[in-house]
Amino acid sequence: MASTNSFAAPQPSSRPVTPASPMMEAQTPFDPPAKLKGRHRLLQGLQRMSSSPSLAKLGRTRSSDKVYQSKQKASISCVSLNSPPSTYSLSPLNSYALSNGFSTAPTTPGSPGSQQSYFETNARFRPLGPNEITSVSVPIDVRTSKPLSTPLPEISEKPFPRRPNFNFWQDMPHELRIYILSFLSPKDVIRASSVSKEFHDMCFDGQLWTSLDCQTYYQQITSDALIKIMLKAGAFVKNLNLRGCVQLRDQWLSLGTRMTNQECRNLEHFSIEGCKIERSSIHFFLLRNPRLLHINMPSMQNINNATMKIIACHCPQLELLNIDWCSQIDSKGLRKVVQSCPNLTDLRASEVRGVDDNDFMLELFQRNTLERLVLQNCDSLTDEALEIMIHGIDPERDVLTDRPLVPPRRLRHLDISRCRSLTDRGVKALAYNVPYLEGFRTCQNTALTDDALEDLLQSVNRLTHLEVEEVEQLTNATLINLSKSKAAKTLEHLSISYCEQVGDIGVLPLLKACTELKSLCLDNTRISDLVLMEASEQVRKRGNTTKRSQRPKKGLELVAFDCANVTWAGVREILQGNGRVMQGRKKSVVQTYGVEDEYGETKELRKVVEIQTLLYPTEIIHLKAFYGWQQTVEEHYKRCVTGRWGAAARLEQKWAEWMVASEEVGVVGHGWSSRRRRRRAREAEYRVRDDEDGAAQEAATGDEGISEGEFVAGRIPRGGRRRARSGGCVVM
Known part of the structure; x- marks a missing residue:
């Protein structure tokens, strides 16, 4: 009876068991056990000690099996406390060896394995032979790791339908x-x-x-x-x-x-x-x-006042009208356009006849919509007409300042260049009445003086462009006045070319005050090298950077050709300022590095190191100087813009050495050309003498073998010995 109970509830071991000897592997489950001796018997006992069927085969007496004979509860020594292994975790070979040839599916009610088993709980145990052990594939649910009741259906792979050819461009929407x-x-x-x-x-x-x-x-x-x-x-x-x-x-x-x-x-x-x-x-x-907004037809000699009438009748939305240099149009046609186009803000009427018409100027005053007015080369423009356009006719005046009490003009750009009839009286009328003025041009008006611009420069706070070229009576007082005004903070472009009375006294304070200056035309003036040095210094103060990869931009366009007091030394100051790389402050940087000690352990050490930073300019000057130096200046500017600071410094140094050498030659002799002629004559003389001696060598005395520096220093290689000559006999 004990043997029956031992087969009823087999308890598999928690550890996989391997055969103890080859004799056990060859033994079938139903063959009687062979008699083993010595070591093999001991190993077999240790192998089967944990299972209940092994207890009966070890020759235990009936007295030791009282627990199974009585109706009392089983002893705990006969039950394995280990949880039964999963049905699917053991291989068929290990299951066979563990159960001694019988199925090891757990059938105990309430155990975890009983709910996962695909065998019936009431099925009888059937011993399996070695030939019946096969691998069975059971479908498992991946999400819950449980076997499925029915196997998954096979998926038939069908080929995808081939996409028919189509015209991509033709099928695209228009x-x-x-x-x-x-x-x-x-x-x-x-x-x-x-x-x-x-x-x-x-x-x-x-x-x-x-x-x-x-x-x-x-x-x-x-x-x-x-x-x-x-x-x-x-x-x-x-x-x-x-x-x-x-x-x-x-x-x-x-x-x-x-x-x-x-x-x-x-x-x-x-x-x-x-x-x-x-x-x-x-x-x-x-x-x-009729929807025209901008009409641009300058220099059209075949349009006249009839064209202006058509514009006035059929283009009421007009905003810009450019009829520069149309000599067939006068103020009568323009008056119709101004009356019929209330949105007109830009009128360019250079060299238009009849601008001195008071009715036309009064119409401009009443409309007060123009923001840009160009009246170049209008000889008919007078001081009275300009006053009517700004003040009107008989305006009310302030008792204290005697200024007209009229609405401010909306003009932002005004060009009255080459209006030869204008004087200081007409330009003074603009003062305190054009607060929004940004650009003002009054070039080649020879009758203007410093008084004309004195009040105007003090009353405009948004001035960015000022051009007063060829105003011969303009002096340094105007520039000093401009440097003290609020317009100096916003000024970007200044042109005082051909103002021959302007010099360093007026330009130097202007450069210090105008920090936003981007273009300065000073050709044909009395400036000297001091202006170039100050310009280089002011542009340098606009900023530096420690990033070498950041390329500088053009900060100032400086035109200084045909200035008698400007020398190559001033040009060199500009070149040095453009390519100057200065040393900044030293930075203290903490560096960490690992050091191994005598025991092989790595320790971190910190060391304070001072690093010298370099400052590169962010803005440079584009200079236009004497045409003989301009090629070198342009090449130096290209190298600075591209960040080649070393190449720019070498070019500046070589050019300075060449200029010094050329000046020395010019002082001692009769100039560079005379020196070249003497060098060529000396070279020809040596050739003739060497040919006569019969020892001339091309490599030593030719043009390719002799450098210019050797001629200058007087060291000329000679191929042979030179014989002494006497100037005696002509025949010999």
């Missing part, structure tokens, strides 16, 4: 194709139109030609292609710039007759500068485009 073509330049779009008919229609689509600007390629486009674009895309064109298109001279009339009612009616910007176009064609475009 809007996307037009958008892709919009990234091409106009020249490339016209080239692409010759690919096919489809491309031809797309390339001449009006959506690609909303802006027809021929300024950059007017010499390369043909008249036929230009007309085709204007005819097919005319309804979409808003910006039409035909500057320089002289090839349309004979086709303007035919172009007007071929256009329908829907073409070129949406223009907003119209420019025909440099075109040879008839007056009727210009009127044709102006009559058909």
